[in-house]
Amino acid sequence: MFRHFKGSKKRSRETILRELPLHLMVLPGLLIILLFSYGPMAGIIIAFQKFIPAKGLFGAQKWVGFENFIYVWNMPDSLQVLWNTIIIAFFKIVTGLIVPLTFAILINEVRKTILKKTVQTLIYLPHFLSWIILGGILIDVLSPSNGIVNKALGLIGIKPIFFLGDNAWFRITLIVTDIWKGFGFGTIVYLSAITVIDPNLYEASIIDGANRWKQTWHITLPGMRMVIVLLMLLSLGNVLNAGFDQIFNLYGPIVYETGDIIDTLVYRIGLINAQFGVATAIGLFKSVVSFIFISVSYFLAYRYADYRIF
Amino acid sequence: MIKDSRGRKVFLITNNIFLIAASLLCLLPIIHIAAVSFSSSSAATAGLVRLWPVNFTLNSYDYVFKRVEFWRSMGVSLRRITLGGSINMLLTIIIAYPLSKENRSFPFRTFYVWLFFITTLFNGGLIPGYMLINRIGLIDTIWSLILPGAVPVFNVILLLNFYRQIPKELEEAAFIDGANHWATLWRIYVPTSVPALATLTLFALVGHWNSWFDGLIYMNRPEHYPLQSYLQTVVIQRDLSLVGDDEWKDLMEVSDRTVKAAQIFLGALPILSVYPFLQRYFVKGIVLGSIKG
Numbered sequence: 001m002f003r004h005f006k007g008s009k010k011r012s013r014e015t016i017l018r019e020l021p022l023h024l025m026v027l028p029g030l031l032i033i034l035l036f037s038y039g040p041m042a043g044i045i046i047a048f049q050k051f052i053p054a055k056g057l058f059g060a061q062k063w064v065g066f067e068n069f070i071y072v073w074n075m076p077d078s079l080q081v082l083w084n085t086i087i088i089a090f091f092k093i094v095t096g097l098i099v100p101l102t103f104a105i106l107i108n109e110v111r112k113t114i115l116k117k118t119v120q121t122l123i124y125l126p127h128f129l130s131w132i133i134l135g136g137i138l139i140d141v142l143s144p145s146n147g148i149v150n151k152a153l154g155l156i157g158i159k160p161i162f163f164l165g166d167n168a169w170f171r172i173t174l175i176v177t178d179i180w181k182g183f184g185f186g187t188i189v190y191l192s193a194i195t196v197i198d199p200n201l202y203e204a205s206i207i208d209g210a211n212r213w214k215q216t217w218h219i220t221l222p223g224m225r226m227v228i229v230l231l232m233l234l235s236l237g238n239v240l241n242a243g244f245d246q247i248f249n250l251y252g253p254i255v256y257e258t259g260d261i262i263d264t265l266v267y268r269i270g271l272i273n274a275q276f277g278v279a280t281a282i283g284l285f286k287s288v289v290s291f292i293f294i295s296v297s298y299f300l301a302y303r304y305a306d307y308r309i310f
Numbered sequence: 311m312i313k314d315s316r317g318r319k320v321f322l323i324t325n326n327i328f329l330i331a332a333s334l335l336c337l338l339p340i341i342h343i344a345a346v347s348f349s350s351s352s353a354a355t356a357g358l359v360r361l362w363p364v365n366f367t368l369n370s371y372d373y374v375f376k377r378v379e380f381w382r383s384m385g386v387s388l389r390r391i392t393l394g395g396s397i398n399m400l401l402t403i404i405i406a407y408p409l410s411k412e413n414r415s416f417p418f419r420t421f422y423v424w425l426f427f428i429t430t431l432f433n434g435g436l437i438p439g440y441m442l443i444n445r446i447g448l449i450d451t452i453w454s455l456i457l458p459g460a461v462p463v464f465n466v467i468l469l470l471n472f473y474r475q476i477p478k479e480l481e482e483a484a485f486i487d488g489a490n491h492w493a494t495l496w497r498i499y500v501p502t503s504v505p506a507l508a509t510l511t512l513f514a515l516v517g518h519w520n521s522w523f524d525g526l527i528y529m530n531r532p533e534h535y536p537l538q539s540y541l542q543t544v545v546i547q548r549d550l551s552l553v554g555d556d557e558w559k560d561l562m563e564v565s566d567r568t569v570k571a572a573q574i575f576l577g578a579l580p581i582l583s584v585y586p587f588l589q590r591y592f593v594k595g596i597v598l599g600s601i602k603g
Contacts, residue, residue: 019416019418021490021491021492022407022408022411022416022418022491023408023418025404025405025407025408025491025492025495026404026405026408026409026422028401028404029401029404029405029426029460029461029466030422030425032401032457032460032461033425033426033429033461033463035442035446036439036442036457036458036460037429037433037434038429039434039438039442040433040434040435040438040439040441040442041432041433041434041438042434042438043434043437043438043439043441043442044434044435044438046437046438046441053441053444056445057438057441057442057444057445103329103332106325106328106329107329109321109322109325110325110326110329111322115326115329115330118333119329119330119332119333121586121589122333122334122336122337123332123333123336124589124592124593125336125337125340125582125585126336128516128520128581128585128592129520129578129581130519130520130521130522130538130577132520132522132538132541132542132545132546132577133538133541133574133577133578135545135546136343136541136545136546136570136573136574136577137339137340137342137343137574138339139545139546140342140343140346140567140570140571140574141339141342141343145357146354146355146356146357146567147357148342148357148359148360151357180335180336184336188593211315211318212318212321244523245522245523248523249542249546263436266435266436266437267436270436270437270440271436271437271440271527276437276441279436279437280435280437280438283434283435283436283437283438284435286435287432287433287434287435290432291431291432294431295431309427309467310409310423310427310467310470310471
């Protein structure tokens with residue numbers, strides 16, 4: 001007994017020595033995330049203060065409890081902004097699941113390898129360009145005065161539409177252009193799921209007289225079931241992500257009514273109007289709700305789709 | 311091989327046409343912008359340009375290339391992607407190694423993994439993040455663009471999952487030969503992971519090249535803007551304060567539209583030129599990351 005204890009103690013010292021390099025490898029990254037990720041989490045206290053920057057981040061600020069939250073609740077636009085965020089995010093999530101799935105199935109039907117590869121190469125491309133580049137392109141091509149889209153619509157007798165400056169069109173423009181950026185890249189996961197389906201299933205179904213449509217419905221789609229369920233669950237985490245990068249570069253005061261979202265509101269209240277406490281309170285609300293949804297989505301994915309992150 | 315039915319043939323042709331149309335929809339807007347940038351200002355302003363330059367001219371590019379702001383921000387961007395990209399990769403490589411160990415051989419692993427993973431679930435938000443950068447004096451320095459995102463946690467998770475697929479025998483053989491952890495990482499793990507590392511490097515570089523918001527908020531002086539932040543101010547916000555008065559004469563010969571188009575095209579050019587050659591690396595990452603084993 002004693003010997004064993006002594007032995008294990010000795011071993012543990014060796015273990016510590018042996019593990020030391022492993023700790024050292026984590027250390028630099030650990031310090032960085034402690035400062036730059038956990039540091040701002042501590043800064044959340046700003047949400048409960050009447051924050052005056054001159055006094056410093058952890059200075060003697062005046063505590064105001066939930067006053068900032070009450071202020072936000074009473075703001076005339078806050079509910080509209082919350083609604084804009086949810087509705088835009090919802091349509092982006094739904095189209096972001098369905099459009100790539102459809103394209104993956106259609107691409108899978110293409111027989112000429114060159115055509116297949118070319119299509120894939122081209123539709124992945126917008127994903128790798130920033131919303132600055134794509135926003136600049138969109139502002140140009142969607143211009144009501146000389147943009148090429150409105151010129152083309154003019155040819156078939158449609159009056160110019162101010163896609164980025166008309167509340168009736170702004171949200172739909174956001175959703176369509178978001179599909180444009182992401183649909184191609186979204187097909188990758190589905191296409192890789194199709195490649196792992198057992199080819200014998202298709203051969204057997206052909207002998208049974210199934211046509212291509214029936215094969216898609218009874219073999220391809222069920223074969224992708226797990227991936228579809230997984231992506232659906234994981235997309236839950238995006239309920240409040242309406243897409244800051246895109247909206248910030250496409251919107252203007254004229255479309256705040258339909259296009260202003262939580263993130264853009266936080267930016268304006270915080271960094272433009274310098275109401276730091278109020279902006280932090282709104283940001284905290286978003287972080288907490290997102291945290292709950294992301295955690296639930298990971299848990300469901302773990303439980304029902306056997307998903308392990310690490 | 312069973313002969314295609316008539317309906318099947320019609321479907322295949324329609325499908326091909328549809329997919330070609332969708333592909334063109336991704337490419338043509340970029341070609342259109344390029345065509346506008348090479349067109350004369352009068353043709354562009356009148357909206358005559360489609361997919362080919364009208365009255366071909368390089369005036370807009372002359373104008374952009376003469377602007378010191380453009381070159382300065384290009385310089386900031388290049389510094390950012392080399393410095394930021396190498397720091398990202400170094401940290402990813404060394405953090406993923408201990409975290410890829412079994413719990414048995416490195417019990418702290420679980421604790422560390424969670425500590426990193428939590429940062430992807432929850433964050434302090436825009437204002438506390440900004441206040442922190444301000445407080446520790448990183449405003450107007452390149453480090454404000456590099457340090458906050460220096461640990462790309464998702465890439466670390468991707469790489470640690472890749473490390474775990476490397477056969478344990480390789481590592482055990484190295485240990486028997488007297489190698490320590492550090493040597494094992496650089497002589498066994500890194501060479502075996504080259505395809506994954508290539509993809510992650512590309513992601514890190516593209517990420518830094520495309521970032522614009524941090525530059526916009528952490529840099530008070532426009533001469534510190536990386537290219538994408540600079541483009542945000544001149545192409546999206548139309549900030550005329552960045553255009554000096556004496557330059558208006560120049561501006562008369564080229565139109566606002568062609569100059570913007572030229573800058574958009576130049577901003578996209580690095581990605582457009584490497585993309586066709588590195589496409590397989592661009593695409594591999596997501597498959598590595600999203601569905602594993």
